[in-house]
Amino acid sequence: MDKQIKLVAKHTFFTRLKKKSFWWVLFGPVALIVFSAAIGWGVSVFSSNKTADVAVVAPAEVRTAIKENQKHLNIQVKSEKTESSAKKSLNKGELDGVLIINNDKGTILTQPKSNSIDTDKLKSFLSKQILADKAAKYNLTSQQIADLKNPFSLSSKVVDKNEKKDSEAADAVKQILTMAIGILVFIIVSTYSSIIGNEIANEKSSRIMETLLAASSAKAQYFGKILGVSYLLLTQLVLYGIAGGIIAVVGQKMAITKMVFSYLTALTPGFWFFTLAFVIISTASYLILAAIAASLVNDQSQISQAMTPVTLIAMVPYIVAISSSSAGAGNNAFIQVLSYIPLMGQSIMPSQLANHYATWWQASLSLVLAVLFFAFLLHFGLKLYKKNVLSYSEENISKQLLASFLPEKWLKRKK
Amino acid sequence: MITISKLNKAFGDHQAVSDLSVSIKPGEVLGLIGQNGAGKTTTFRMILNFIEADSGSITWNGQPLTEKERHKIGFLPEERGLYQKESIEDQVLYLAELHGMNKAEAKEALTDWMNKLQVVGKASDLVQTLSKGNAQKIQMILALIFKPDFIILDEPFSGLDLVNAGLFMDTIKELKEQGAMIIFSSHNMDNVTEISDQLVMLKQGRTVLQGPVQEIRESFGRIRLYVEAPDFSTADYSAMAGVNRVEKQGAGYLLYLDKEEAGKAIFDKVTAKGYIPAFSQQPPTLAEIFKTEVASHG
Numbered sequence: 001m002d003k004q005i006k007l008v009a010k011h012t013f014f015t016r017l018k019k020k021s022f023w024w025v026l027f028g029p030v031a032l033i034v035f036s037a038a039i040g041w042g043v044s045v046f047s048s049n050k051t052a053d054v055a056v057v058a059p060a061e062v063r064t065a066i067k068e069n070q071k072h073l074n075i076q077v078k079s080e081k082t083e084s085s086a087k088k089s090l091n092k093g094e095l096d097g098v099l100i101i102n103n104d105k106g107t108i109l110t111q112p113k114s115n116s117i118d119t120d121k122l123k124s125f126l127s128k129q130i131l132a133d134k135a136a137k138y139n140l141t142s143q144q145i146a147d148l149k150n151p152f153s154l155s156s157k158v159v160d161k162n163e164k165k166d167s168e169a170a171d172a173v174k175q176i177l178t179m180a181i182g183i184l185v186f187i188i189v190s191t192y193s194s195i196i197g198n199e200i201a202n203e204k205s206s207r208i209m210e211t212l213l214a215a216s217s218a219k220a221q222y223f224g225k226i227l228g229v230s231y232l233l234l235t236q237l238v239l240y241g242i243a244g245g246i247i248a249v250v251g252q253k254m255a256i257t258k259m260v261f262s263y264l265t266a267l268t269p270g271f272w273f274f275t276l277a278f279v280i281i282s283t284a285s286y287l288i289l290a291a292i293a294a295s296l297v298n299d300q301s302q303i304s305q306a307m308t309p310v311t312l313i314a315m316v317p318y319i320v321a322i323s324s325s326s327a328g329a330g331n332n333a334f335i336q337v338l339s340y341i342p343l344m345g346q347s348i349m350p351s352q353l354a355n356h357y358a359t360w361w362q363a364s365l366s367l368v369l370a371v372l373f374f375a376f377l378l379h380f381g382l383k384l385y386k387k388n389v390l391s392y393s394e395e396n397i398s399k400q401l402l403a404s405f406l407p408e409k410w411l412k413r414k415k
Numbered sequence: 416m417i418t419i420s421k422l423n424k425a426f427g428d429h430q431a432v433s434d435l436s437v438s439i440k441p442g443e444v445l446g447l448i449g450q451n452g453a454g455k456t457t458t459f460r461m462i463l464n465f466i467e468a469d470s471g472s473i474t475w476n477g478q479p480l481t482e483k484e485r486h487k488i489g490f491l492p493e494e495r496g497l498y499q500k501e502s503i504e505d506q507v508l509y510l511a512e513l514h515g516m517n518k519a520e521a522k523e524a525l526t527d528w529m530n531k532l533q534v535v536g537k538a539s540d541l542v543q544t545l546s547k548g549n550a551q552k553i554q555m556i557l558a559l560i561f562k563p564d565f566i567i568l569d570e571p572f573s574g575l576d577l578v579n580a581g582l583f584m585d586t587i588k589e590l591k592e593q594g595a596m597i598i599f600s601s602h603n604m605d606n607v608t609e610i611s612d613q614l615v616m617l618k619q620g621r622t623v624l625q626g627p628v629q630e631i632r633e634s635f636g637r638i639r640l641y642v643e644a645p646d647f648s649t650a651d652y653s654a655m656a657g658v659n660r661v662e663k664q665g666a667g668y669l670l671y672l673d674k675e676e677a678g679k680a681i682f683d684k685v686t687a688k689g690y691i692p693a694f695s696q697q698p699p700t701l702a703e704i705f706k707t708e709v710a711s712h713g
Contacts, residue, residue, distance in 0.1 A: 004513055011509050015501070207496030211557060214463055214490035215513035217482060390465055 004216045008224020012199060013231040025191050026236055030243075052115040054108075055080035055089065058101035065129050066099075073121055104130060176263060177354055181275060182321020182347040188233065188283050189314045193290035196229045197307050198300075200291060200389075205299035209389055218386035226287050233283060274363050275350040281370045282346030286314060288374075288381040289343075295388040296400045306397045317347035331357055340366045342373030416440050417462075417565055417596055422471035424457055424620075431457040433620040435471070437613075439596040441564070444587065446611030446628070447600040448701075450709055453617040455600040456493055459567050462598075463490060475565070486514055489563030493570045493600075495554050497542045503529075503553055504538040507560060514561040521560060528556040532582055548579050555583065559590070566590060568599035572606055584610055604702035614701075616708060623708050632698035636675040639703070643667035643693035644685035655681055667693055 016022050054075045056063045067077040078095060080086035086098040087109065096114035099122070100107045106126060108119060128149045135145045203209050212221055251257040293306040320338055339348040339358060345366045352358035358366075388400075422435040432454040439445045447455045461468045464485055473480050498506050504525060511521035525538055532552040536545060542553065551574060558566065568587070572580045580603075587610050591597060601607050607614065608628055616624035624631055642652070643666050652661045652668055657677025662669045672678060678696045685691055699707070 007509070007512055015498075202498075203496075206499060207492070207494040208498060209496070210465070210492035210494060211490070211496060211510065211554070212513075213465055214488065214492070215486060215510045215557075217486075220513075390460075 002220060002223075004220035005224045005227065008216065008220050009227035009231060012225050012228025016195060016199070016228070016232055017235070022195075022232060025195075026239065029187060050115045051076045052096035052117045053078050053094075054097040054099055054117065055086035055095050056099045056101070057083045057086055058099065058106075061133070062101055062126075062129065066125075069125060073125060074118055075122075101126070177351065179322055181279075181350050182318050185279055185282065185321075185347045186314055186318035188279065189286040190311055192229055192233055192283060193286050193310050193314070194303075194307060195232065196225055196287050197290045197294040197303050197310075199225055199229070200294035201297045201300050201303040201306070204295070204297055204389065204392075213390070218389060219382060221389075222291060222382050222385045226284070226291060229287055230284065270360070271350065271354060274353060274367065277367055278346035278350060278370065281367070281374050282343060285343055285370070285374045285377055286310060288377045289313070292381050292384045292388070293397070295385045296397050298392045302397060309398060313343055317344045320344070321347040321351060340369055342370045345370055416476060417598075418472075418474045418477075419458075419462070420472045420474075422458070422461060422473065423469045424454075424461060424466065425469055430620045432461070432468075432617075433622075435615075435617075435622055437615055437622075437625065439565075439598060439613075441594045441596055442591055443596060443612045444591050444610050445598045446607040446614045447598060447617065448602075448604070448607055448614065448705060449600075449617035452619075454620040455617060456569055457620075458617075459490070459569055459598075459600075462567060463488060487561075487563055487565065489558040489561070489566040491555055491558040491566075491568045491571055493573075495551060497550060497553060499543040500541060502539050502541055503534075503536070503545075506542065507538075507553065507557060510557050511560050514563075516561045524560050525556065528560060532556065532586070547574055548576065551575060552579070555586070559586070564595055566595055566597045566599075568597065570600055570602070572601055572603050580606065604700065604705055608701045616705065618708060624704070628701065629698075632701065632704065635699050635704060637678065637696045637698050638672040638675055639697045639699050640670040640672055640678055640681065641667055641693060641695045641697070642670060642681070642685055642691070644691040646688075647685060652681075655684065657681070 052075050055078045056066050057080065058066070063077070066073065066075075070077050075097075078089075080089060080095075080098070083098070083100060086095065089095045090098050090109060090111055093111060093113060096110060097117050098109040100109070108117065108122070110117065131148055132145050135148055140148070203212065216224075247257060248261065289310050290307065293310055294303065297303055297306045317338070320335060335348060336352070336357065338344045339352050340362075349358060349363050349366045353360070353363045416438055418438040420436050422432055423430075424432040435454075435458060437445065447458065449455055457466070460466045462473055462480070464480070464482070475484055504522070507525050508518055508521050511524070512518060516524075528534075529538065529552075532555060534545075534549050534552045534556075536549060542550060545553065555571065558568065571583050571587075575583065584606060587597060587599070591610075611628050613626060614624065614628050614631055615622055626634075641664065647668070649661045649663065649668065652658055652670055655670075655677075657673045657680070658670050659673055660671040662671075670681070672681075675696070682694060685694065
């Protein structure tokens with residue numbers, strides 16, 4: 001590699017590493033996770049999770065059966081002699097619910113401050129109970145009644161001859177991963193685009209760019225900065241990897257650790273390779289876009305304006321990833337098309353792959369397109385960087401950015 | 416030797432540099448003067464390949480300037496800029512390394528240069544703590560630390576007090592003696608006159624004056640006459656043949672003549688009664704020539 005590119009990369013890397021802002025980037029997501037977990041824990045601790053007190057107004061045998069199963073149904077059956085007295089107690093807030101059963105029909109009354117009652121569980125129990133009562137009336141044996149009460153078993157399984165393990169990964173895991181990848185890519189892209197943007201904007205606004213270009217070249221500065229910021233990303237990923245390894249070893253018996261690792265190991269190494277490749281290629285592409293946009297600013301105050309188009313582009317796959325995490329959404333033609341588009345595919349294709357809306361060769365095609373686009377952007381970006389980095393224009397940055405992508409001949413003709 | 420030949424650059428309809436041809440030999444200083452927007456910085460930027468010339472060539476010892484050679488050019492830009500939150504040492508060493516210098520060697524040279532240019536502060540100080548003058552000295556060190564053979568200084572004296580401008584002048588003279596080729600721009604004509612071997616004046620991109628400074632001045636004739644003669648007033652001088660304008664200057668008068676030859680008759684008149692303390696007939700100063708050229712149309 002060119003010695004000057006190495007020097008610029010090293011300078012970019014160490015300058016940023018010494019800044020507090022990078023350590024915020026490093027610990028920010030961890031702090032966010034810890035903070036979210038703490039809030040979740042706080043909510044669960046302080047939320048009311050008492051067993052609901054329910055009065056049952058029903059034939060004696062039904063009432064007895066419910067009382068015998070109150071623990072399973074997560075309710076406490078309270079004795080109320082009549083429907084009206086039960087309703088009065090409910091109105092006073094002394095009861096959480098009143099269950100009224102007449103023949104095959106039932107009604108559950110609750111009040112706004114009631115503790116929660118699992119009505120699905122209750123409905124299922126009552127259905128079986130009524131079925132058993134009716135079966136008894138038809139003089140069926142207890143064996144026959146038990147057989148009738150036995151529920152139908154339906155398990156979900158996707159058959160995919162290509163990837164057995166991914167096929168068996170739970171839907172919930174896939175949905176979580178789909179969302180997590182979208183969020184993760186968005187965080188990485190917006191953070192590192194902002195870092196490279198600030199780096200270039202700082203040099204432009206401090207007017208040191210001419211000195212730098214006299215000592216090196218636009219090419220060395222461009223590639224060096226992209227490389228230096230990539231080293232920062234790599235540092236973050238490696239540090240997270242080490243932290244993950246330590247947590248895996250130290251907390252291997254903790255339930256939360258087991259759960260997280262069961263999520264991470266639910267999919268194959270192949271899937272993780274594709275995801276990682278997408279994240280790297282797309283982040284690198286966004287870094288170039290950010291470098292191009294930042295090369296247009298006159299001073300630091302314009303950096304957020306310059307980064308807006310880049311963030312907006314990054315928002316699209318993020319929103320799509322979030323909305324496509326629901327079951328079946330990946331079948332949508334719009335989402336399928338987006339999964340092949342560079343700068344978009346990184347957040348969409350991994351989830352398409354995990355959810356079997358795309359095959360391995362389709363994912364490979366999307367990755368190849370992303371790599372080709374990256375190569376084009378890298379080459380084209382150098383030209384734009386070289387052209388813009390020493391120019392200070394008063395024109396609107398978005399207009400300049402758009403004009404940067406148009407051929408010079410076309411612009412001259414327009415003028 | 417650096418040879419610039421028929422260099423042209425236009426920005427849209429505006430011709431920034433037109434047919435510029437000049438050469439600089441080792442140990443020679445070229446002063447580039449002109450109003451703001453005359454094309455000086457554009458010329459520097461073309462030499463450094465920041466922008467591409469529309470036509471013409473720039474060669475070093477007959478060979479086109481390559482990227483490698485361009486990094487051997489010491490450059491002080493007009494727009495001063497440093498990493499404000501970095502220490503002097505960190506950024507000087509970084510840029511010296513980019514110019515191909517060894518880090519240890521650069522560290523040693525930085526100490527020497529800081530002493531030489533009398534920078535107030537330590538190498539470990541952050542740039543943002545430096546005064547404007549000291550920051551400019553650091554910028555000058557960045558341009559010179561790697562001992563370049565070719566040096567471009569864009570307005571090196573702007574913003575400096577007389578003492579510091581003198582330090583920079585001495586440095587330029589020293590580098591010249593060591594055989595460096597130096598091209599610089601300045602609005603201070605006294606400095607240009609003092610250190611330039613040759614001069615190029617640009618006006619709207621065109622070369623309007625070119626050559627050794629003294630030769631250019633002489634080409635305008637010795638039309639500037641300073642006289643200290645008792646008993647002669649402004650009215651007396653104004654009435655003399657060939658006198659265009661009279662200005663009181665200190666103990667004497669400064670007369671601007673139509674042509675050089677008028678000086679002899681004036682000398683005879685003011686010395687008719689014998690000794691006078693001062694009679695100095697000189698070509699116009701560079702500042703006067705500059706003003707005349709700027710004011711002239713075409």
